Amino acid sequence: MEGPSIHLAAEQLRPFVGRRVTRVSGNSRIGIQRFRGKTLKDIFAWGKHLVFQFDTFALRVHFMLWGTFAATVKGTSVTGDYRRSGPPRLVLDFANGEITIWSASLKLIEDADARCDYDFTADIMSGQWDPKAAFRKVRAFPREEIADVLLDQTIFAGVGNIIKNEVLFRTRTSPFQRAGRISDRQLRAIVADARVFSMRFLELRRVFALRKNLEIYRRSTCPNCGGKVYRRVHGERGRRSFFCARCQKVPKGRLAIPADATFRAGARARRPSAASRRSTTSPRNGRQAVSPRSDRRDSS
Numbered sequence: 001m002e003g004p005s006i007h008l009a010a011e012q013l014r015p016f017v018g019r020r021v022t023r024v025s026g027n028s029r030i031g032i033q034r035f036r037g038k039t040l041k042d043i044f045a046w047g048k049h050l051v052f053q054f055d056t057f058a059l060r061v062h063f064m065l066w067g068t069f070a071a072t073v074k075g076t077s078v079t080g081d082y083r084r085s086g087p088p089r090l091v092l093d094f095a096n097g098e099i100t101i102w103s104a105s106l107k108l109i110e111d112a113d114a115r116c117d118y119d120f121t122a123d124i125m126s127g128q129w130d131p132k133a134a135f136r137k138v139r140a141f142p143r144e145e146i147a148d149v150l151l152d153q154t155i156f157a158g159v160g161n162i163i164k165n166e167v168l169f170r171t172r173t174s175p176f177q178r179a180g181r182i183s184d185r186q187l188r189a190i191v192a193d194a195r196v197f198s199m200r201f202l203e204l205r206r207v208f209a210l211r212k213n214l215e216i217y218r219r220s221t222c223p224n225c226g227g228k229v230y231r232r233v234h235g236e237r238g239r240r241s242f243f244c245a246r247c248q249k250v251p252k253g254r255l256a257i258p259a260d261a262t263f264r265a266g267a268r269a270r271r272p273s274a275a276s277r278r279s280t281t282s283p284r285n286g287r288q289a290v291s292p293r294s295d296r297r298d299s300s
């Protein structure tokens with residue numbers, strides 16, 4: 001799930017704020033019985049994190065690649081069409097309904113105000129999002145491919161592989177382009193569109209119309225020129241890019257790299273990525289970062 005979906009989740013789960021957890025179940029081993037009898041004080045999203053704040057601690061949920069959730073309020077589903085499978089990791093029952101979470105990474109944060117641990121200026125969906133700061137941070141990694149930089153959760157928290165691909169297509173940028181070779185004007189356009197497209201993603205997600213409105217992600221034909229859409233796994237993160245070679249001016253040499261299946265297996269294993277060598281999230285107040293390395297990958 002990408003940032004806009006997490007943002008929407010926080011919105012959908014509002015009816016549980018101020019309510020007490022009456023029953024807890026699930027196969028998580030983080031000590032979930034601790035939630036029983038506790039009142040949920042707040043729910044918020046940061047990047048791809050969904051955070052449930054209790055009195056002296058918080059639960060941080062990261063849906064990774066396959067995680068999903070569902071909730072009902074007074075017997076009616078409030079979460080729509082997410083796919084689900086297997087035994088739940090966590091079920092929280094309240095007097096007015098329940099929240100069920102599958103296949104997500106759960107972590108307890110010992111903090112009575114976990115919001116303070118997060119830098120909301122880096123959150124693409126936040127009212128505090130700071131495009132100038134993002135621009136400066138990108139400039140610190142001139143040798144990285146722009147497709148990798150867009151997935152860096154310390155710069156663009158919430159951007160996942162769908163947003164990355166759509167933004168690069170909308171701004172007619174090659175995913176292979178080194179960040180340092182992108183002009184100031186073009187980079188400003190990319191940073192601006194990361195926000196604009198994320199907001200559009202949210203609106204489309206609300207009405208279950210996201211997939212059919214994507215222009216390049218998992219498409220076969222370019223909606224602009226009618227050319228072929230290529231797909232390649234590349235970069236330090238080994239994530240897949242979808243692109244139109246003509247509209248995004250991808251050099252011919254880049255089209256000759258191995259197809260996804262042969263490239264994928266070794267992409268991450270070969271050496272530590274530039275991303276993992278860097279520090280994780282930028283916490284405020286000198287507190288310990290709460291963003292694990294896994295956050296730097298992406299989920300749709």
Ligand SMILES: [Zn+2]
Pocket residue numbers: 222223224225226227244245246247248
């Ligand atoms: Zn095209």
